[in-house]
Amino acid sequence: MNQKITMAQALNQALRDALHADPTVLVFGEDVGPLGGVFRITDGLTAEFGEDRCFDTPLAESGIVGMAVGLAMNGFRPVVEMQFDAFAYPAFEQVVSHVAKLRNRTRGAVSLPLVIRVPYAGGIGGVEHHCDSSEAYYAHTPGLHVLAPSNAEDAYGLLRAAIASDDPVVLLEPKKLYWSKEEVDLTAAVPGIGRAVVRRPGTDATLVAYGPSVPTALEAAEVAAQEGRSLQVVDVRSIVPFDDETVCAAVRSTGRAVVVAEAAGFASVAAEIAARVSERCFHHLHAPVRRVTGFDIPYPPPKLEHLHLPSVDRILDAVDDLQWEDA
Amino acid sequence: MNQKITMAQALNQALRDALHADPTVLVFGEDVGPLGGVFRITDGLTAEFGEDRCFDTPLAESGIVGMAVGLAMNGFRPVVEMQFDAFAYPAFEQVVSHVAKLRNRTRGAVSLPLVIRVPYAGGIGGVEHHCDSSEAYYAHTPGLHVLAPSNAEDAYGLLRAAIASDDPVVLLEPKKLYWSKEEVDLTAAVPGIGRAVVRRPGTDATLVAYGPSVPTALEAAEVAAQEGRSLQVVDVRSIVPFDDETVCAAVRSTGRAVVVAEAAGFASVAAEIAARVSERCFHHLHAPVRRVTGFDIPYPPPKLEHLHLPSVDRILDAVDDLQWEDA
Amino acid sequence: MTAAIDALLPGEPVVLIDADGARTPDDAHELPAADSLVQAYRSLVTARRINDQAYALVRQGRLAVYPSSHGQEACQVAAAQVLGEDDWLFPTYRDTVAAVLRGVDPVGVLVLLKGDWHSGYDPYEHKVAPQATPLATQLLHAVGVAHAAQLRGEPAVVMALCGDGATSEGDFHEALNFAAVFGAPVVFFVQNNQYAISVPLARQSVAPSLAHKGIGYGIPGRRVDGNDVAALLSVLGAAVQRARDGEGPQLVEAHTYRMQAHTNADDATRYRADDEVAAWERRDPVRRIETYLRGAGLLDDATAAAFAAEAEQVAAQVRDGLNTDVTPRPDDLFDHVYARRTPQLDEQAALLADELAAEQAGE
Amino acid sequence: MTAAIDALLPGEPVVLIDADGARTPDDAHELPAADSLVQAYRSLVTARRINDQAYALVRQGRLAVYPSSHGQEACQVAAAQVLGEDDWLFPTYRDTVAAVLRGVDPVGVLVLLKGDWHSGYDPYEHKVAPQATPLATQLLHAVGVAHAAQLRGEPAVVMALCGDGATSEGDFHEALNFAAVFGAPVVFFVQNNQYAISVPLARQSVAPSLAHKGIGYGIPGRRVDGNDVAALLSVLGAAVQRARDGEGPQLVEAHTYRMQAHTNADDATRYRADDEVAAWERRDPVRRIETYLRGAGLLDDATAAAFAAEAEQVAAQVRDGLNTDVTPRPDDLFDHVYARRTPQLDEQAALLADELAAEQAGE
Ligand SMILES: Cc1ncc(C[n+]2csc(CCOP(=O)(O)OP(=O)(O)O)c2C)c(N)n1
Ligand SMILES: Cc1ncc(C[n+]2csc(CCOP(=O)(O)OP(=O)(O)O)c2C)c(N)n1
Numbered sequence A, B: 001m002n003q004k005i006t007m008a009q010a011l012n013q014a015l016r017d018a019l020h021a022d023p024t025v026l027v028f029g030e031d032v033g034p035l036g037g038v039f040r041i042t043d044g045l046t047a048e049f050g051e052d053r054c055f056d057t058p059l060a061e062s063g064i065v066g067m068a069v070g071l072a073m074n075g076f077r078p079v080v081e082m083q084f085d086a087f088a089y090p091a092f093e094q095v096v097s098h099v100a101k102l103r104n105r106t107r108g109a110v111s112l113p114l115v116i117r118v119p120y121a122g123g124i125g126g127v128e129h130h131c132d133s134s135e136a137y138y139a140h141t142p143g144l145h146v147l148a149p150s151n152a153e154d155a156y157g158l159l160r161a162a163i164a165s166d167d168p169v170v171l172l173e174p175k176k177l178y179w180s181k182e183e184v185d186l187t188a189a190v191p192g193i194g195r196a197v198v199r200r201p202g203t204d205a206t207l208v209a210y211g212p213s214v215p216t217a218l219e220a221a222e223v224a225a226q227e228g229r230s231l232q233v234v235d236v237r238s239i240v241p242f243d244d245e246t247v248c249a250a251v252r253s254t255g256r257a258v259v260v261a262e263a264a265g266f267a268s269v270a271a272e273i274a275a276r277v278s279e280r281c282f283h284h285l286h287a288p289v290r291r292v293t294g295f296d297i298p299y300p301p302p303k304l305e306h307l308h309l310p311s312v313d314r315i316l317d318a319v320d321d322l323q324w325e326d327a
Numbered sequence C, D: 001m002t003a004a005i006d007a008l009l010p011g012e013p014v015v016l017i018d019a020d021g022a023r024t025p026d027d028a029h030e031l032p033a034a035d036s037l038v039q040a041y042r043s044l045v046t047a048r049r050i051n052d053q054a055y056a057l058v059r060q061g062r063l064a065v066y067p068s069s070h071g072q073e074a075c076q077v078a079a080a081q082v083l084g085e086d087d088w089l090f091p092t093y094r095d096t097v098a099a100v101l102r103g104v105d106p107v108g109v110l111v112l113l114k115g116d117w118h119s120g121y122d123p124y125e126h127k128v129a130p131q132a133t134p135l136a137t138q139l140l141h142a143v144g145v146a147h148a149a150q151l152r153g154e155p156a157v158v159m160a161l162c163g164d165g166a167t168s169e170g171d172f173h174e175a176l177n178f179a180a181v182f183g184a185p186v187v188f189f190v191q192n193n194q195y196a197i198s199v200p201l202a203r204q205s206v207a208p209s210l211a212h213k214g215i216g217y218g219i220p221g222r223r224v225d226g227n228d229v230a231a232l233l234s235v236l237g238a239a240v241q242r243a244r245d246g247e248g249p250q251l252v253e254a255h256t257y258r259m260q261a262h263t264n265a266d267d268a269t270r271y272r273a274d275d276e277v278a279a280w281e282r283r284d285p286v287r288r289i290e291t292y293l294r295g296a297g298l299l300d301d302a303t304a305a306a307f308a309a310e311a312e313q314v315a316a317q318v319r320d321g322l323n324t325d326v327t328p329r330p331d332d333l334f335d336h337v338y339a340r341r342t343p344q345l346d347e348q349a350a351l352l353a354d355e356l357a358a359e360q361a362g363e
C-alpha cells in the first residue's frame, strides 16, 4: 500500500478520508473552497463534497474559530485552516478562552471535537508574519492538544487522529515540509496522540526535535555518524500531551541531550523539554541539556533566515559542547 | 520619605508623577476615566489631567492597543490598561504582530514607547477569565519587555521605568497584592528594567519567584527558617530581559533551586528559568531544579484555587525533595 | 444576495405599552395575545424576585458577586418567552434570569458566582449555553450553533444576547457578518442599558443607534423599548419567526437601563447621577405591564398574589440551594481538561492527592 | 453627538468620467481642475509602469513575490495625490505604488519582497507607515496617528487603505468605531477589487455595499468608481478636506478590480472566469483618463511621450535598485529588537559571530 506522496497530499487525503468516513466533519476557512487553500491542502474537497462540507468564510480568524466552537457544540467536527501561523493570532481569544476551556467550564458536558490546522514555521523564504513558530502559545494553554508532524505519514495519521479526537487539537503543519515527497503507508496504524518516536537509534547523545526540526536533526545525526559520533533522534510529534516516557528513556540511554526547535527559545516548548529532561534525568546526565532554537528575535527577512534557524552545524556545535571530556 | 501605601496607590502615584513629568504620557482603556479603573489604579487622573490625558475608550482591547501603537508612532507615550489578564487576549495580534515587532520591522526608525498594564494572576477568589497568569505568552514574544513587581515600591519604580522606556513594556500587576500596605520609598532609585534582586539571603537552597509568588516564597522561607533550613529568595522582577547574572549567582551559591510561579507549568516562564538555571549552573547543582507552578489546567473556580496555586507547603515539599541525602 | 437598504433601516423604537401602562397609538404592531402578556407578567414577577434575592445573597456573603438585570427584566423575560424548546439561548453574565426562565435550575446558574464551578448546568438540557464572560465572543458560537441546525435542516433559532458595550468588540462584527453571509437563524439581541460598567453609550458609539449597525452586514435592525415587555415580545417574536422561516439573522436593540451598579463591586455614583436613575425608575418594566393588565381586566389581586407566591418559592429555592455549601471535588480540577487525563495531569493529580492525604493524616 | 442617517447613507458610486472617457452627466460633483487631472494621468502612467516592472522582476526571480495593483492604479494615484505633506498614508502590501507616488524610494518599498528586510524605508520621511500585512490591523494605527495629531492641534489627516476582504476583520470594526468616537481625522479607503485572494465579495458581505458599513459607526459612507481617477480625486479630496476641517472620519469604497492574480504565487483561473476579467479590462483606469484628456485637448502626444519616458526612468530605477544584491548584516538580526540589546541577545549575537568567524576561517 506504500505510495510516494507529499505531506500536502497526505493531509489532503486525510481530510478526504475523514469527510468520507464521517458526515459530521466540516472543513472551512479562508480560500479553502474552490481554490483549495493557498497550500492546496483542501484541493478538490468542495468539488467532491459540496459547499456545505468544505467552504470559504469571510476573512476573519476569530470568526472562523468562534463559529467552529458553535458547530462543535452542536454536533459537527469542524476542521479549520488558519492561512498562516501569524494570521491565527486574531483568533487567540477564542482559542484560549473558549476552545481550550469549554469542556472544563462545563465539567465535561460540552466537548469540542475541533481541529485548528496551522501551516507554520519558516524556512520557505517567506516574508514576515508567514514564518512564525507559534507552538508555545498553544502548548502553554491547558485544554488543547498540540501536534506537529515531521513527515507525510505522520501528517496523515495525526490529522486523522485529531479529527477523531473529542478534544480540540492544534495541528502545526511545517510549511517547509509540505512538498517533500516520501514513501507513505496510509494504512499504517494511526500514531496515537501523545506518542513520541525514536527516529534514529544512537548511543552518544540524544537530539529531541519536532516538526520542521526533525529532518534537520536527522541530517545532523547523519553527519555526526560520519564523524564517528552516534546521535539518537527523538521526534516528539505530540507536544501536548507530552510523551515523557519515550523522551526520558531516550535521554537516559545516552546521558546527553540537545533540544532542537525553530521557535524563539525563551519560555518555549524547547525550554519545557529542557526543563523536564533536566529534572527527570538529572542523575543520568553527563552534561547540561543544551537548546538549539531560533534566536529571541522577530522572524527575520528571507535573506537572513538561514542564520536564525537551527542548522546542522549549530546542532553539531551544541553536541560538541556536551562536555565530552567529563564522560 | 517613607510612607505606608498599597501597591494600587503606588501605581496610581507613578501614573500621576509620569503625567506631570511628561506631557506626552497618555492613559487610556476601559473604565479608566471618571471611574478610575475597576481597581482604582487611575483614580483621579481624569479630574487632575483632563479628558485628553486620561480617557475611556470604546470597549475593544485590540482597538485600545492598536490605537496606542499609532499614538506611540506619533509622539506620545501611551499607558493602556487591560481590565483583566484574560481580557487582553483580543489584543494579542496587535501585541505580537505589531507592538513587539514595529521597531525591528523598521530597523529602529519607529520606536514604540508604550506600556500595557495587565492586572494579572489569581488568589482573589475571582471567577474564570479574571485570574490568568498570562506572562508566558508575552515573555515568549521577542520585542516586548515583561515586568512583574512583587511589592509597592517596585510597582512604582517599574511603572516609571516602563513609561520612560523607548520599548514596549507589558507590566503584569499582581492583583492579589494591590491592597497590601507597605512602607514605600517613592524616591528610591527606580530599579532598572532587567534587574533581579535577592529578597532574602539563605544558604541551603534558592527559591526563584516573581510577582504574586514572591510573598509566598518569602513566607515559605520564613517557615523553613523555623525548621532550621535557610532558604534564599530571588525576586526575578524583570522576566524579559532576564537577569541571568543575579539568578545564577544565587543558585550557584546554594546548589539547589525551586522555581515558583502561578501559571500553568508547561512551556512557561518557570520552565524557562528551570531550563536556564539547569544549563548554566549544572556543575553547581546538587539536585534537579524543581518547579512549583500552577497545574496544567484552566484556572479553577474560587473554591478550588487554593489547591491550584503554589502554597507554602507545596514549596516546602519541593525543597524537601531536593535530595538532601546526596549533599 | 444583497439586501435593499429600506428593509434594513431600523425605525423608531417600538413601544406598545407606555410608561404609564397605556396602549400606545402604534398600530403597525399588534399587541401580543392576552395570555402571552399575562405569562410575561408572571415571569417578570419571578425575574424581579430572583434579582432581588441574588442581590440580598451577595450582601449576606452567600454569593461573591451578582451582575443584576434589575430594570432589564422585560428583556430577560421576552428573550426566553419567544423561544421554542429546540431553540438555543446564549446568555451573558447578566442574563441569569433569562436562563432561569428557560428552565435552568437557578442554583445551577448561580454556582458560578458562588465559586463552586464555572458553569453549574448542562448546556444541552435546556439549550442554554454557558453564560459568557469575555464580551461578544459568544455571538460567534451562536452563529455556529445556528449554522449547525441549518446544515441539518432543523428549524431551530438561536437567541444571542449582549450588551451595548459588547457591540464595540471585533467579535460582534465578525459574528453579525458571518451570520449574514451564511443566512444563519440568529437573533442578535442587544440590551442597551446605557452603560458598559462606567462608560456611557456616547463613548461607545456615535451611530444613530446600535440597531443601525445591522445595515453594514445586510441585517435588518430593529429598535424597541426595553422596558415594554409587550413590544419586546412582538419584536423579538417576529425576529425569531423570520429566522425560523429561513430569512436570516436580525439585530434587535432594546433601550433599557441597569438600575443597580454593574455588580455589587461597582460604585455607580462615580459615573451617573441620581436623577438619571430616578427617571428610569419611572419606566419600570414590571409596574408598567401590571398597570396595563389590571386596567384591561386581565389581572386581579388573587392572580397577582399567586404569581408573587410563586416568585417567593423560586426565591426560597435560590436561598436554600445557595445556603448548602458544596465542596467541589479536588479531582474536578483534572478530570475535565480533556476527555481523558494526560499523563502529566495524572502526575499532578497524584501530587495533590498525596498532599491532601498527608494533610488529613497530619490532622 | 450622533449623526443623522441621511448624512451617512452612501449614494450610488460617483463616476465623473465613464469607461469611454466621456464626462458623465453627474453635476453634483465638479470635475477636478485640469492640472490635477493631468498630474493624475502622469502618475497613472508611472503607476502602471511600476506594476508591470515589478511583475517582470518576479518572473526574472529578482523579487520573490509581488501583489500587483494593476487595474487599481487610479485608487493608488488618487490616494496619494489628495494628501498634503503633513498627512499620513497607511498602505497595505498591495499599495506599493501609492507609497512610491508619495515619494518613497521604490527600491525601499520593494526590499520587503526581495527578502532584504521587512520595511526598507523610514516611515517618518514621507509619512508613510510600513506596508501592513496582517489585514485591517493598520487601520487602528492610523486612528492613533490621527488622534495624536488631533491632540496636538495639527491639521494632519490620515489616509488608511484596506481591501474588501479586510473589512471582515474585527480590527476594521474597532478602527472605524474608535475613529468615530474620537472624531479622528481618518479617511478609510477600501479598494473593493471584488476578491480576497479567491474569495468573492459575495462571500465577504451581503450588505448593500461596503460603504454602508460606515452607518453603524456614525461615519458617512461614499462609493466611487475605482477606475475613474477624476471621481476618486473628487471623493477622496472631499473626505480629506472634511477630516481636516474637524468633521471626523469618512469611509470611501472604490469599485475596482485586481487584473492580475493575488500575487504571482496565486492561480486566478481557479476562481474567476476570463470574461469577467475581460469586462474589467474595458474599464481600464489609465486609458479612460487618457481618452478624456486627449478629447478635452489637455494632453498631446509630446506630453504623453514625456510622461512615458518619466515612467520608464522610474522603472529603470526599480530595475537597477533591485539588481544590486544587498547582503543584510547579521547584526541586524539583533540590533533592532529593542532600543538596546538585552544580555540574552548579546549572547546570541556572540554565538552567531563565532559561527560566522569559524566558517570564514574554515573556508
Ligand atoms: C473581552 C472583555 N473585555 C472586558 C471585560 C470586562 N467587562 C465585563 S462586563 C464589562 C462591561 C460590559 O458592558 P455591556 O456590554 O454594556 O454589558 P452590561 O454589563 O451593561 O450588561 C466589561 C468591560 C470582559 N468581560 N470581556
Ligand atoms: C489577519 C490576516 N489573515 C489572513 C491574511 C492572508 N491574506 C493576505 S492577503 C489576503 C486577502 C486580502 O483581501 P483584500 O482585503 O480584499 O485585499 P486585496 O488582496 O484584494 O487587495 C489574505 C487572506 C493576512 N494577511 N492577514
Ligand SMILES: [Mg+2]
Pocket (backbone or CB within 6 Å): C163, C164, C165, C191, C192, C193, C194, C195, C196, C197
Ligand atoms: Mg451595558
Ligand SMILES: [Mg+2]
Pocket (backbone or CB within 6 Å): D163, D164, D165, D191, D192, D193, D194, D195, D196, D197
Ligand atoms: Mg480584495
